[in-house]
Amino acid sequence: MEYEIIVGLEVHVELSTKSKIYCSCTTDFGGEANTYICPVCTGMPGVLPVLNKKVVEYAVRAGLATNCSIAEYSKQDRKNYFYPDLPKAYQISQYDLPLCQNGYIDIEAEGGTKRIGITRIHIEEDAGKLMHDEHETGTLIDYNRCGVPLIEVVTGPDMRSAQEAKAFVESLRNILQYIDVSDCKMQEGSLRVDVNLSVRPKGQKELGTRTEMKNLNSIRSMVRAIEGEAKRQIEVIENGGFIVQETRRWDEHKGISYSMRTKEEAHDYRYFPEPDLMPIVVDEKWKEEIRRSLPELPDARRKRYITDYGLPEYDATILTGSKALADFFEAAAIKCNNPKAVSNFILGDVSRILNDKGMEAEDIPFPAEYISRLVKLVDKGTISITIAKKVLEIMFEQKKDPEAIVKEEGLEVVSDEKALAEVVKKVILNNEKSVQDYKKGQNKVFGFLVGQAMKETGGKANPQLLNKLLKDELEKKDL
Amino acid sequence: MELYQLTVHEMSDLIKRKKISAVELAQSVLDRINAVDEKIGSYITVLGDEALKRAKKVQERIDKGEVKSPLAGIPMALKDNICTENVKTTCASKMLDNFIPPYDATVSKKLYNEDTVLLGKLNMDEFAMGASTENSYYKVTRNPWDLDRVPGGSSGGSAAAVAAGMAGFALGSDTGGSIRQPASFCGVVGMKPTYGVVSRFGLIAFASSMDQIGPLTKDVTDCAIVLNAITGYDPMDSTSADVKYPDYSKALINDVKGFKIGIPKEYIDNEANPEVKKAVLDVAETLKNLGALVEEFSLPLTCYAVPAYYIISSAEASSNLSRYDGIKYGYRAKEYTDLMDLYMKTRSEGFGVEVKRRILLGTYALSSGYYDEYYKKALQVRTLIKNDFKEAFEKYDVLIGPAAPTTAYKIGEKKEKPLEMYLGDIYTVSVNIAGLPALTIPCGFDTNRLPIGLQLIGKPFDESTLLRVAYTFEQNTEFHKIRARI
Numbered sequence: 007m008e009y010e011i012i013v014g015l016e017v018h019v020e021l022s023t024k025s026k027i028y029c030s031c032t033t034d035f036g037g038e039a040n041t042y043i044c045p046v047c048t049g050m051p052g053v054l055p056v057l058n059k060k061v062v063e064y065a066v067r068a069g070l071a072t073n074c075s076i077a078e079y080s081k082q083d084r085k086n087y088f089y090p091d092l093p094k095a096y097q098i099s100q101y102d103l104p105l106c107q108n109g110y111i112d113i114e115a116e117g118g119t120k121r122i123g124i125t126r127i128h129i130e131e132d133a134g135k136l137m138h139d140e141h142e143t144g145t146l147i148d149y150n151r152c153g154v155p156l157i158e159v160v161t162g163p164d165m166r167s168a169q170e171a172k173a174f175v176e177s178l179r180n181i182l183q184y185i186d187v188s189d190c191k192m193q194e195g196s197l198r199v200d201v202n203l204s205v206r207p208k209g210q211k212e213l214g215t216r217t218e219m220k221n222l223n224s225i226r227s228m229v230r231a232i233e234g235e236a237k238r239q240i241e242v243i244e245n246g247g248f249i250v251q252e253t254r255r256w257d258e259h260k261g262i263s264y265s266m267r268t269k270e271e272a273h274d275y276r277y278f279p280e281p282d283l284m285p286i287v288v289d290e291k292w293k294e295e296i297r298r299s300l301p302e303l304p305d306a307r308r309k310r311y312i313t314d315y316g317l318p319e320y321d322a323t324i325l326t327g328s329k330a331l332a333d334f335f336e337a338a339a340i341k342c343n344n345p346k347a348v349s350n351f352i353l354g355d356v357s358r359i360l361n362d363k364g365m366e367a368e369d370i371p372f373p374a375e376y377i378s379r380l381v382k383l384v385d386k387g388t389i390s391i392t393i394a395k396k397v398l399e400i401m402f403e404q405k406k407d408p409e410a411i412v413k414e415e416g417l418e419v420v421s422d423e424k425a426l427a428e429v430v431k432k433v434i435l436n437n438e439k440s441v442q443d444y445k446k447g448q449n450k451v452f453g454f455l456v457g458q459a460m461k462e463t464g465g466k467a468n469p470q471l472l473n474k475l476l477k478d479e480l481e482k483k484d485l
Numbered sequence: 486m487e488l489y490q491l492t493v494h495e496m497s498d499l500i501k502r503k504k505i506s507a508v509e510l511a512q513s514v515l516d517r518i519n520a521v522d523e524k525i526g527s528y529i530t531v532l533g534d535e536a537l538k539r540a541k542k543v544q545e546r547i548d549k550g551e552v553k554s555p556l557a558g559i560p561m562a563l564k565d566n567i568c569t570e571n572v573k574t575t576c577a578s579k580m581l582d583n584f585i586p587p588y589d590a591t592v593s594k595k596l597y598n599e600d601t602v603l604l605g606k607l608n609m610d611e612f613a614m615g616a617s618t619e620n621s622y623y624k625v626t627r628n629p630w631d632l633d634r635v636p637g638g639s640s641g642g643s644a645a646a647v648a649a650g651m652a653g654f655a656l657g658s659d660t661g662g663s664i665r666q667p668a669s670f671c672g673v674v675g676m677k678p679t680y681g682v683v684s685r686f687g688l689i690a691f692a693s694s695m696d697q698i699g700p701l702t703k704d705v706t707d708c709a710i711v712l713n714a715i716t717g718y719d720p721m722d723s724t725s726a727d728v729k730y731p732d733y734s735k736a737l738i739n740d741v742k743g744f745k746i747g748i749p750k751e752y753i754d755n756e757a758n759p760e761v762k763k764a765v766l767d768v769a770e771t772l773k774n775l776g777a778l779v780e781e782f783s784l785p786l787t788c789y790a791v792p793a794y795y796i797i798s799s800a801e802a803s804s805n806l807s808r809y810d811g812i813k814y815g816y817r818a819k820e821y822t823d824l825m826d827l828y829m830k831t832r833s834e835g836f837g838v839e840v841k842r843r844i845l846l847g848t849y850a851l852s853s854g855y856y857d858e859y860y861k862k863a864l865q866v867r868t869l870i871k872n873d874f875k876e877a878f879e880k881y882d883v884l885i886g887p888a889a890p891t892t893a894y895k896i897g898e899k900k901e902k903p904l905e906m907y908l909g910d911i912y913t914v915s916v917n918i919a920g921l922p923a924l925t926i927p928c929g930f931d932t933n934r935l936p937i938g939l940q941l942i943g944k945p946f947d948e949s950t951l952l953r954v955a956y957t958f959e960q961n962t963e964f965h966k967i968r969a970r971i
């Protein structure tokens with residue numbers, strides 16, 4: 007039987023405000039354990055939380071950028087449970103009146119654009135981190151992350167594959183980076199995903215029983231978890247079993263999930279309104295102020311790249327798929343008259359080098375302007391495209407500007423007709439068979455011969471001139 | 486009269502006129518503590534030398550003319566749920582027996598800024614849960630008027646200390662009557678201000694939506710002086726009221742002509758003991774004679790106040806007290822097998838019976854399946870009670886009634902009868918539910934020579950009218966001048 011996979015996500019994103027949600031401690035990552043803490047974020051007796059207004063602003067930004075309606079009146083609630091990383095033994099979150107509701111993000115899915123509903127976005131505080139000490143004699147707690155502001159983005163059960171879930175998370179991450187509310191660094195835990203998943207026979211209307219997998223901290227592991235859990239659920243059903251509603255833990259190492267607790271064992275969080283905080287009021291004026299301050303979002307930017315820069319849709323989509331990449335492109339494109347060539351460089355060699363080095367677009371070690379200068383060098387015929395690729399590699403290594411590299415390495419195009427004619431002669435002499443083939447009408451051999459000649463010059467030959475000289479020489483032989 | 490028996494304004498007057506020094510005054514009150522606290526048990530922590538050192542510094546500033554506050558050099562003490570930097574703050578609980586806060590409560594800071602001298606920290610019912618100060622991990626506090634009787638609670642240590650001359654004034658906290666009822670039992674003045682008027686920052690939370698710090702003093706004038714020092718907007722407390730605060734001493738006017746005063750029938754009906762009832766009606770007569778209009782009216786929802794209060798306050802407490810888990814500070818069980826065992830043993834051993842009872846009650850009331858029936862219902866009652874008062878205050882400037890149905894009862898009399906003790910809160914809890922200001926002043930004595938307290942309830946943020954009516958009554962009567970003999 008064919009099955010349909012139903013996926014809904016809860017995405018926790020750390021906001022990049024300077025200070026924590028209820029105190030003035032820094033939100034910086036990587037501090038020595040328990041140095042970014044105070045009586046408030048460690049829940050000492052008698053202290054009180056005071057809401058950081060920036061957190062509300064950032065969450066509203068996220069809501070507006072994902073087409074949510076913003077609640078004029080919302081409140082904060084206590085979610086009660088005992089765990090050593092939660093110093094008050096309750097997390098301040100939002101229960102029945104979240105800040106943002108009923109939004110959506112359009113993703114590119116198989117078969118075109120698909121709209122994924124966002125049920126709600128609410129604000130809450132992060133917890134600390136348990137660490138087992140090296141001697142395994144006990145557990146240590148680092149409270150630095152306590153009180154770092156989070157938004158939780160909850161989607162509808164709208165995704166039908168791991169790929170759609172991946173597209174959603176990438177798109178959400180991109181939007182949040184665009185509006186500058188989070189760095190969304192999954193490796194630092196600033197974006198974490200819970201997956202709700204069920205399966206049903208294709209054509210069936212009712213949803214199957216779902217399971218939840220918590221705290222997936224990379225897109226790769228989310229994709230694997232979805233695929234693995236879907237497979238497990240289908241097998242259970244195929245073998246005549248039933249899915250139990252439960253929370254499962256995905257073991258990335260072993261590639262399987264384990265049951266953590268069933269519905270019966272689920273926590274009763276005893277939510278109730280946080281009496282230490284006042285309701286959150288976002289009036290029309292503030293909301294519009296925030297809306298006006300939003301930068302251009304990925305979708306609008308993509309459309310602009312097509313109309314303003316004349317880029318193909320493919321280029322525009324990939325470039326705007328990462329804010330850093332798009333920023334880099336635009337900074338380079340603006341400085342030369344050949345945006346398509348800039349795009350080619352960025353999507354081709356720049357991306358390849360980044361991939362090889364395991365770097366992100368924000369790690370490019372030279373200014374975007376260097377790319378526009380590189381394009382100009384090619385356009386002016388100072389260097390060939392082949393040499394330009396070489397120059398780019400050196401730019402990554404030495405962080406020097408392209409002109410300096412061309413000069414130092416002597417990479418300028420050889421346009422000396424005499425010298426090139428010599429090269430051509432030599433190539434024809436050494437490739438008797440290819441020349442014969444060419445004469446027999448196998449035109450594609452010409453390319454091979456150009457390549458050989460180019461190789462002779464270390465790639466520096468002026469290609470137009472080289473072509474002309476070679477063609478001339480071959481024709482000559484024909485006579 | 487001995488120095489320790491004086492009111493704050495009398496002490497202040499002598500200091501200003503250089504008749505006495507802050508050091509002499511502190512010494513006199515410390516001597517008094519040494520002499521009688523063994524019998525009464527008001528203090529958990531006494532700061533002897535530190536207090537004298539502090540008094541010396543204050544006196545130097547007084548001598549240089551650097552201080553103006555009417556509280557400069559006044560020896561005072563704080564209920565032990567108000568955080569004091571570097572001074573142990575226990576909430577009278579084994580759980581916090583070793584807890585020394587690295588920060589001051591806002592009120593502590595404010596009082597230091599007024600150049601007061603902290604003498605120590607006062608006994609209370611554990612985590613402010615109780616009405617007799619019998620629920621302290623450390624000791625029972627005794628009523629200075631009769632050592633066999635309770636001082637009331639939970640601010641029993643505060644009330645007894647002021648009544649026995651062991652502090653110029655004290656601060657207590659009031660979640661359901663915990664300032665007003667002990668003030669009544671000990672014959673002193675106790676004010677629970679409007680919710681939000683005194684910062685809760687540094688007050689160890691019992692029920693956040695009702696907790697409020699207030700003064701216990703020897704007379705109404707002192708109450709106004711202390712109120713001036715501790716009220717005000719605090720950005721560290723989101724529930725703090727950002728309003729314009731009056732000078733409360735300007736409310737001390739001996740005149741109530743034309744004031745409309747209501748007596749809720751439900752406050753003098755069945756529950757009130759006849760002697761208490763008579764004392765309140767006598768007050769009504771006195772005020773009438775002074776030109777006020779006094780009449781009875783009905784607050785029909787009074788009977789729902791106690792159940793609503795115990796649900797809301799216990800629910801909040803169950804959450805507020807969850808942080809005492811043995812992980813970060815405070816008591817931790819000596820032996821445990823795993824995390825769950827650590828939690829269970831720590832909390833079983835660290836909390837007393839009454840605290841555990843409230844945690845269970847509150848946890849139950851918030852549980853899924855019961856939330857709507859209990860917590861939500863209680864919140865609805867809360868709204869109705871607020872409306873009841875709102876209506877009443879369209880007609881009256883002030884409401885009066887007893888602070889408690891009885892005078893001080895015997896130690897042990899109600900300890901094993903929690904429900905009976907809860908019902909003793911019947912006249913005080915509505916005020917906390919509605920967030921109103923209320924003031925207790927002495928208004929008579931019963932046949933056992935035990936003080937009876939009158940409660941005055943005011944409109945939100947209208948502490949001034951309460952003070953004025955109370956001051957007028959005080960100026961025309963002698964009850965506040967009678968001190969307990971120990």
